[in-house]
Amino acid sequence: MTQLTPHLRYLPYAQQQTLWLENVSIKQLASQVATPFYCYSKAALLNNIHACKAAFEAENIHIHYAMKANSNLSLLRIVAEQGLGVDIVSIGEMHRALSAGFDAQDIVFSGVGKTTAELTAAVLAGVGQFNLESKEELAVLITIANKHQQLLSALIRVNPEVTVDTHKNITTGAKGNKFGVNFDAVLPMLETAKHSPFIQINGLAMHIGSQIHTTAPYLDAIAKIQTLISELKTQGYPLTELDLGGGFGVQYKDHQMLTSNTGGSGSDSLAFSDFSQAIRSALPHWQGRISIEPGRSLVADIGVMVSEITYIKESQPTSFVVLDAAMNDLMRPALYQATHALIPVKSPFTSRLTEYDVVGPICESTDTFAKSAQLPNDLAAGDLMCFLYTGAYCAVMSNSYNSRPIAAEVLVDDDQAYVIRQAITQENLIAFEQHTALKLI
Ligand SMILES: Cc1ncc(COP(=O)(O)O)c(C=O)c1O
Known part of the structure; x- marks a missing residue:
């Protein structure tokens, strides 16, 4: 054998x-x-979920599975049964998530191009968190929230402009990427939202890329975000929630590595606990909620x-x-x-x-x-x-x-x-x- x-x-x-x-x-x-x-x-999926929960829940960090990685309904049902939330990027994903048994409150809606129809459907379904990617999207969401008189929770996704050592096609938090907003766009968005009785902006979100094998870029980004949060607090906007995205790297081992113990080429991936401990140690005094959105690392x-x-x-x-x-x-x-x-x-x-x-x-x-x-x-x-x-x-x-x-x-x-x-x-x-x-x- x-x-x-x-x-x-x-x-x-x-x-x-x-x-x-x-x-x-x-x-x-x-x-x-x-x-x-x-x-x-199924056993491999359950193992990954259990390892992820053990590492992050020990640090009181909430997990939303980024279902874009694999959105098969049967797999989603297993993830939902294990009590994770879910990160979606389209209304198609929302319908899958709801039919797999996720509670609408446990859904985070990410994505740079959510349409008015998608945002409306998500508002009506009771989606728990909107990660806003632009002031333009905020304006659309305010109109929808006002129309339906529905109280919504949102975070602003920022672009922390950090360097990530991964394939150029899967960086998302570097200067010039289309994702998130620049730091100086956050305050005006908070000021706009203040005038809307139906939108509550509770914090900041980031997702810096995929296949990240070190904790350094997360720590860089968290440090920058903490500085921004302190500044915003002095301006009268005390934010209490952080969504740190996904991106935890997976070792795509070659078959020589699988059949021998020599290690083959490349180093081993970090475990979930390396990321969870690094995140928590970067935020020792943070009292508010922290969440993450792993995709690949749960299913690859x-x-x-x-x-x-x-x-x-x-x-x-x-x-x-x-x-x-x-x-x-x-x-x-x-x-x-x-x-x-x-x-x-x-x-x-x-x-x-x-x-x-x-x-x-x-x-x-x-x-x-x-x-x-x-x-x-x-x-x-x-x-x-x-x-x-x-x-x-x-x-x-x-x-x-x-x-x-x-x-x-x-x-x-x-x-x-x-x-x-x-x-x-x-x-x-x-x-x-x-x-x-x-x-x-
Ligand atoms: C907003 C957001 N969150 C989470 C993820 C999941 O990333 P990963 O599969 O690398 O964990 C992605 C992937 O593109 C994403 O865009």
Whole structure:
């Protein structure tokens, strides 16, 4: 038996060492669900939630799961049952959150471009916290609150302009990012809100980016925000709430790191407790409420994506593994050069390794999952492969480019497996285009 992660290991299945997620054979699953498909471990999700709660609730820090990372209803139900709140960025996410069982009061509405229709729907649903991203949004929210005579709680999201060592496409708190407001915009917004009987601005919010592996940028940002809060207090605005966003980094280990204890490349990620203790120690005298919005760190390592090899394409200078999964199914490599460990479902650890580029069938050169990947030299068409760490920002980003179906999602719970999203088929996709002659004007 080779244990890769606490929930993923190679075990015999039909006289062969194959991959199991919890107590379900991936090979058996693939005989029932068309590839590519996503597959999540319930135990892994619960572990992450428990670790996060233990670390942050010990410091009296409230957790809102940033559901953009993975918004599958069945996963959301588990998160809601565990008593977490949720961070949303669209009204579609709000409907999912409510139908998964979150209380409207436990919803934080973030996002730079909330429309009037979205804000109205959120006000009417009783959403607990609005994280405002501009004075323009504040004006719209005041109009809506006045119209519906509803008392609303809001925070102002600031841009603390800190440097974060992550991919440039996932920084959100650096100078020039579209998110949040500059520090000098906060006071005028507080003054505007003071005249509205229905809007209560209780504090400040930030979210400085994703895949952050050190506490330093949080500490920098918190220090800047504390200075701002002290200044605002002297101006007559004592703020009592802080929302510090998400961003806690995840180690996307390669498979050598999984199968050996050598540590492989890169350092280990910080634990939730490193972040929670750093945050609390940066705010020793803070009496008010603190909350966070983790996404990736709760779900990245709970899932794999299973795909079948269509061809081993011999070529010069590089041979290719051509998969039936493509960038429409797993977009992170094309979007921000992310890499996901890729392992065969049949045990690879006895074979010699060969170098391959791993690609999908889509007509784009960026439909490439890995360059010069070291894979077993006995791989063949029809073999199953698994991309690891595909629980966050993977299934949620899938689309139907090249008229490809949208992959199914499966949840494994011990020795049981459930389809938690059926594939969206070609038939489903063209159903909305059957009557293209719907006359408008
Ligand atoms: C406002 C906000 N909060 C939280 C998150 C979650 O970040 P992460 O998944 O890195 O924890 C995001 C991600 O973009 C975000 O925009």
